[in-house]
Amino acid sequence: MMQPTLKPVLIKPLVFIACLLPLALGIWDGLTDQLGANPIEEITHRTGDWTLRLLLITLAATPARRLFGWSWPLRVRRMLGLYSFFYACLHVLTYFVLDQFFDWGEILKDIIKRPYITIGFTAFVLLIPLAVTSTNAMMRRLGRRWGQLHQLVYVIAVLGVLHYFWLVKADYLLPLIHAAILLALLLVRVRYQRQALSRQRTVSQTP
């Protein structure tokens, strides 16, 4: 595994820059007219894609340690989660500004009437408290409740994948791949939860 050769100090800046690449590429494509005939649609899709991808990558940090013994993903997990939120903000802003151009009436109707927008918007709103409470100070202040609050990320991920499913017209391959990855990540957790529980039980049963 590559991990031991990588200098720990480098991990954070490397991940930071890597997460900016989709945005940089998007800006480059925009400036060089490579976003196609419908750039607003393209920007909406790209920012949405990266929100979901980064969310799944964030959720992969714990399983990565459990399965492969990697600990470095845990050190960038918060950054990955915040980047997912960053792309989610760009996604929502693209919709509000570029797509609907501040037509709040139309936006409100969309959010109420169209299930995929209802779900997507809910997921975004739920992300906000997690982003706000991501600082060390907030972690200390909330104590045990911090962990409980951040369990919301599972709900958000499920909503995000559903949002993707519901907006696709006919070809469900990509949403299915995302759903399969999410399911696998959740199953790993369920397994470890069970093992932890049974370990607890054996411990408490020993006289």
Next chain:
Amino acid sequence: MLIRRAADIKSSEITDEQIYQGRRAFLRTGSGLALAAAAGAAFPGLMLPREAAARVELLNVNKNPGFSTEESPNSFKDITRYNNFYEFGTGKEDPARHAHSLKTDPWTVRVEGEVEKPADYQLEDLVRESQLEERIYRLRCVEAWSMVIPWVGIPLGTLIKRLKPTSKARYVEFTTLHDPQQMPGQKRAVLDWPYVEGLRMDEAMHPLTLLAVGLYGKVLPNQNGAPIRLVVPWKYGFKSIKSIVRIRFTETMPSTTWNLAGPGEYGFYANVNPEVDHPRWSQNRERRIGEFLKRKTAMFNSYQEQVAGLYAGMDLRRNF
């Protein structure tokens, strides 16, 4: 050489060429298209892209301003690089990338059902070059984007009259080629292949309904439905079926592909209607490709005056 670039030809030469080549010229330019596409695929570095291939002039095209909008058409690039043609992939740019594998010459269209002259017709026997006309139509996609496109074709009605449907014929059903080798998108069951669409007979006979073989005065690029496609400008784009291989006249309403895929979302009529929302897209506004702000969608895509009569007395909310 059959590949002629627009810039190289004077209009006087076009006339000569036309008399000289006769009625098969239309198809032979089609084979030139295939040749150029093949060359482009073999030597991509030579910059012989599909755009160059598509720059094959259609001869003898009459402008028909009476049927055309005065709005300015979208660019050739946007029309040919941004469209839905799931037979070549579900991305908007997939058709342009993958449609070169489609072989459009020779092309046979089977005519069957309630019709006096059922037969397998060669394309050039169906579409007579002398009847070609250019019509600039608005196109509105159900996904709430729109374009303005200068088609070249013949009214479907003139062909139907020649084929002589029987008195039993109430609908016309169209089918797209089904060949996963030529249409790689059909290798996956994204839709129930082959693609089928249909019209009521009076819709098919309407003078606005066009069978298109060209775009911007040139042979239709593969990704836009070559060699022959339907254009029904007052309906959502998916009604305008591409690469037609079968025309069947029927007594009963045909089962259409998108209607089967999502009965609650895509109706048989699929008339552009800002009042009736699609569950996924509000239909009262649309984005014209190339414009920033959305514009209001007009009833029947602004062809209300011409086509509203076809639906008199019908509940368009139920018959969406």
